[in-house]
Amino acid sequence: MKVLLLYGGRSAEHDVSVISSRFVGNLLKKTGHDVFPVFIGKNGGWKVENRTAAIITEKYPWRIMLGTAEFTPDVVFPVLHGPYGEDGTIQGLCRTAGWPCAGSGVEASAVAMNKDLCKRVVAARGIPVLPWISVSGKRIPGKQEVHGKLGYPVFVKPARQGSSVGISRVTDYYELKPAIMAACEYDNLILIEKGIENPREIEVALVSDGGAIRSSMPGEVIPGKTWYDYEAKYDCPESVTVIPAGIPASLTAEARTMAEKVFSILSCAGFARCDFLLDSDGSLYFNELNTIPGFTSVSMFPKLWEAGGVPPEEILNGILTEALERYSREKSGTGKEPV
Ligand SMILES: Nc1ncnc2c1ncn2[C@@H]1O[C@H](COP(=O)(O)OP(=O)(O)O)[C@@H](O)[C@H]1O
Ligand SMILES: [Mg+2]
Numbered sequence: 001m002k003v004l005l006l007y008g009g010r011s012a013e014h015d016v017s018v019i020s021s022r023f024v025g026n027l028l029k030k031t032g033h034d035v036f037p038v039f040i041g042k043n044g045g046w047k048v049e050n051r052t053a054a055i056i057t058e059k060y061p062w063r064i065m066l067g068t069a070e071f072t073p074d075v076v077f078p079v080l081h082g083p084y085g086e087d088g089t090i091q092g093l094c095r096t097a098g099w100p101c102a103g104s105g106v107e108a109s110a111v112a113m114n115k116d117l118c119k120r121v122v123a124a125r126g127i128p129v130l131p132w133i134s135v136s137g138k139r140i141p142g143k144q145e146v147h148g149k150l151g152y153p154v155f156v157k158p159a160r161q162g163s164s165v166g167i168s169r170v171t172d173y174y175e176l177k178p179a180i181m182a183a184c185e186y187d188n189l190i191l192i193e194k195g196i197e198n199p200r201e202i203e204v205a206l207v208s209d210g211g212a213i214r215s216s217m218p219g220e221v222i223p224g225k226t227w228y229d230y231e232a233k234y235d236c237p238e239s240v241t242v243i244p245a246g247i248p249a250s251l252t253a254e255a256r257t258m259a260e261k262v263f264s265i266l267s268c269a270g271f272a273r274c275d276f277l278l279d280s281d282g283s284l285y286f287n288e289l290n291t292i293p294g295f296t297s298v299s300m301f302p303k304l305w306e307a308g309g310v311p312p313e314e315i316l317n318g319i320l321t322e323a324l325e326r327y328s329r330e331k332s333g334t335g336k337e338p339v
Contacts, residue, residue, distance in 0.1 A: 001033050001034070001074040001075055001320060001324075002034045002036065002071060002072075002073050002075075003028055003033045003034065003035050003036065003073065003074065003075055003076075003077050003320065004036050004038060004064065004073035004076045004077070004099070004286065005021060005024065005025050005028070005035050005036065005037045005038065005077050005079060006038050006039060006040060006076060006077070006078045006079065006080055006090060007020070007021030007038070007039060007040065007079045008039045008040040008041060008080070008081065009040045009042075009080040009081070009082070009084055009085040010040065010041075010043070010044050010083070010085075011041055011080070011081060011082030011083045011084055011085060011086075011161075011162075012029050012082060012161065012162075012163065012165040012166075012186065012215075013081035013082040013162055013163045013165070014042050016081055016157075016163060016234070016294060017079055017081050018288045019086070019296050020079045020081070020294055020295040020296050020299070021037065021079040022025075022083035023295055023296045023297055023302075023312075024077065024079050024295050024316065025037055025079075025297075026318055026320070027312055027313045028077070028313075028316060029134075029278070030247075030313060031166050031313045031316070031317060034319075036048070036065075036066060036071070036073065038053050038066075040080070040084075040085075041124035044084070048066045048067065049067075051066065051067040052065075052067070053065070053066050055060070055097070056070065057097075057179070060097075060098050060099030061097055061099055062097040062098060062099070063285050072099070072312035073099050074100070074324070075099070075100045075101070075102060075280040075323050075324060076090075076094050076099045076100070076101045076102065077101075077103075077319075077320070078091070078094075078101065078102070078103065078292060079292065079295060080292060080293070081162055081163065081290075081292055082113075082160075082161060082162045082163070082165075083113070083160055083161070085292070085293040086109060086112075086162070086290070086291055087110055087113035087114075087115055087160060088105075088106040088107070088109035088110035088113070090107075091103075091104070091105050091106045091109050092106045095126055098271075100323045100324050100326070101323060101327075102271075102319050102320060102322075102323045103269065103270040103271055103272075103291055103292055103319065103323070104182075104266075104267075104268045104269050104270060104272065104291040105125050105267075105269060107267060108266045108267045108268045108269065108291060109291050111126060111266055112266055112268065112272070112288075112289045112290070112291045113160050113291070114159050114160050114189075115157060115159050115160070115191055115217065115288060116132075116134045116159045116189055116191055117159075118266070118288065118289065119132065119191075119286075121265065121266065122265055122266070122286055122331060125261070127258060127261065127262060127265070127286045128283065128284065128285050128286065129285055129286050129287075130193055130194045130195075130196070130277070130285050130287075131149060131150060131193070131194045132150070132192060132193040133145065133146070133149060133192045134159070134189060134190065134191050134192075135151065135189075135190050135192065136188050136190070137188060138180060138181070138184055138190050140176065140177050140180060141176075141192065143173045146173060146175075146176065146192065146210075149194075150192065150193070150194040151194065152170065152171050152172060152195070153169050153170060153171045153195035153197070154170050154192050154193060154194060154195050155167060155168070155169055155170070155171075155191075155192075155193045155195050155227075156168045156170055156180055156182075156183050156190060156191070156192050156193075157183060157190065157191045158174070158183045158184075158185075158187035158189070158190060158191075159187050159189035159190065159191055160186075160187050160189070161186045161187060161287055162290065163230055163233060163234075163304065164228060164229045164230045164232075164233060165186060165230060166182060166183045166185060166186035166187070167183070167229065168182055168183070169195060169226065170195075171174075174295065176192070180192075188323050192259075196277050196279050196285075196321055197280075198280070198314075199277040199279060200217050200220060200247070200276055200277070200278040201220060201221040201222075201223070201228060201275065201276070201277060201278075201287075202218045202219070202220055202245050202247065202251075202255050202273070202275070202276040202277075202278050202284070203218065203219050203220070203221060203273055203275045203276070203300050203304070204216060204217075204218050204219075204255050204256055204259035204273070204274045204276075204303055204304070205219075205271075205272075205273050205293070205300070205301045205304040206259055206260065206263045206268070206271060206272045206273070207270065207271045207305075207315060207318055207319065207322075208263065208268070208269055208270060208271075208322060209318060209321070209322050209325070210326070210329075212327060213260045213263050213264060215256040215259050215260050216256075216304035216305055216308055217243070217245075217252065217256075217304060217307065217308055218244060218245040218247065218251075218252055218255045218256065218304075218309075219241060219242065219243040219244065219245055219303065219304050219307075220241070220242040220243075220246065220247070221239070221240075221241055221242075221300065221301050222240045222241075222242060223236070223239050224236040224237070224238025224239040224240070225238075225239075241298075241300055241303065243300075243303055243304060243307045244307065245317045247278070251278070251282070251303040252285060254284055255276055255284060258274075258276070258284065258286060259274035259276075262274050262286060262289055263289070266299040268291060269322065269323075269326060270319045270322050270323060271291075271293070271301070272289050272291050272293065273289070273290045273293035273300060273301050273316070274286070274288075274289045274290075274292060275287045275288050275289070275290070290299065295312075302315065321322035
C-alpha cells in the first residue's frame with residue numbers, strides 16, 4: 001500500500017511525533033508497504049526530504065506531488081500527537097481530500113482531544129471521572145469554589161494538549177493563578193481537576209475492526225517523579241512501565257470494560273490508548289483517551305500488544321486495513337459510522 005506518513009506537526013509534541021514516526025515508518029516498510037513520509041514543520045509547512053510537497057486539488061481524490069512525482073495515497077497514517085494532528089484537523093483534511101485515514105475520524109478525534117468535552121460526554125454515560133471546574137478567558141475561580149468542589153491538590157490543565165505540556169499540580173489557592181496563566185499559554189479553555197495523591201496510572205490499548213473492539217491487558221506507569229510530567233515521561237530513567245499492571249483481576253476486568261466502553265461512546269476507530277487513575281481506595285477513574293498514542297519501541301501501546309503475543313507490525317496492518325474498510329463502507333453508502 002502507498003502509505004502517506006504524516007509526522008512532526010505544529011503541536012508542542014512535535015519531537016515525540018518524530019520519534020514515533022521512525023518506529024512506525026520502519027515497521028511499515030518491513031511489512032512491504034511503500035511509505036511516503038511527509039514532515040510537517042512546527043511552522044506548519046510540509047516537506048519531503050527538503051523538497052516541496054504540494055496537494056493537487058483538480059481531481060478527486062486529491063493527489064500529492066512530492067518533488068516531481070505525483071500520486072494518490074492508498075491511506076494516510078497521521079503519526080501526529082496533540083493539536084493540528086490528533087484533534088480532527090488532519091482527519092478533516094483527509095476526508096475532504098478523499099483519502100482513507102488511519103485511526104479515529106473527525107468527531108472522535110476532536111472530542112477525545114478536548115479533556116473538558118470528553119469528560120462531559122463519557123460522564124453522561126456513567127463513566128467515573130474526577131470532578132473538575134472548567135474556566136476560559138483567564139478567569140480565576142474563587143477560593144471557596146475550588147475548596148468546596150475540589151479541595152487540594154488540583155491539576156490545572158489546558159483542555160487540548162498532551163504530554164503533560166502546560167499542566168501544573170497545585171497545592172494551595174495562591175499557586176492557582178500562575179498555574180492558570182501557564183496553561184493559558186497553550187489553550188484558552190482550562191480544567192481545574194481534583195487531584196489524587198499518589199494515584200496509580202493504568203493504561204489499556206485498544207484496536208477495532210469495524211464492529212469489534214479489542215482491549216489489551218492493562219499496563220501501569222510508575223513515574224519517577226511526584227507525577228507524570230513532561231520530564232518524567234521523556235527524560236527520567238526512574239520512570240518505569242509495568243506490564244501487566246499488578247492489580248487484582250477484578251480491576252483488570254473493570255479497566256478493560258471501561259476502556260472499550262469509552263472507545264465506543266466516543267465512536268473511535270482503528271486504535272487508541274485509554275488512561276485511568278486508580279485511587280488508594282480502589283476507585284478507578286477515566287482520565288483521558290489518546291486517539292494517536294505514542295508509538296515508539298518503548299511506548300505503552302505497542303508494548304501492551306506485544307506482551308499479549310501480538311507483534312506491532314500486525315497491529316499496524318490491522319489499523320491500515322480497518323481504515324480502508326471503513327472508507328469503502330462509506331463510499332458504497334453502507335457505512336453509517338462517523339469517519
Ligand atoms: N486528577 C489527577 N490526579 C492526580 N494526578 C493527575 C491528575 N490529572 C493528571 N495527573 C497527572 O498528570 C499527568 C498528565 O495528565 P493528563 O491528564 O494525562 O494529561 P496529558 O494529556 O498531557 O497526558 C498524568 O499522567 C498524572 O501523572
Ligand atoms: Mg496523559
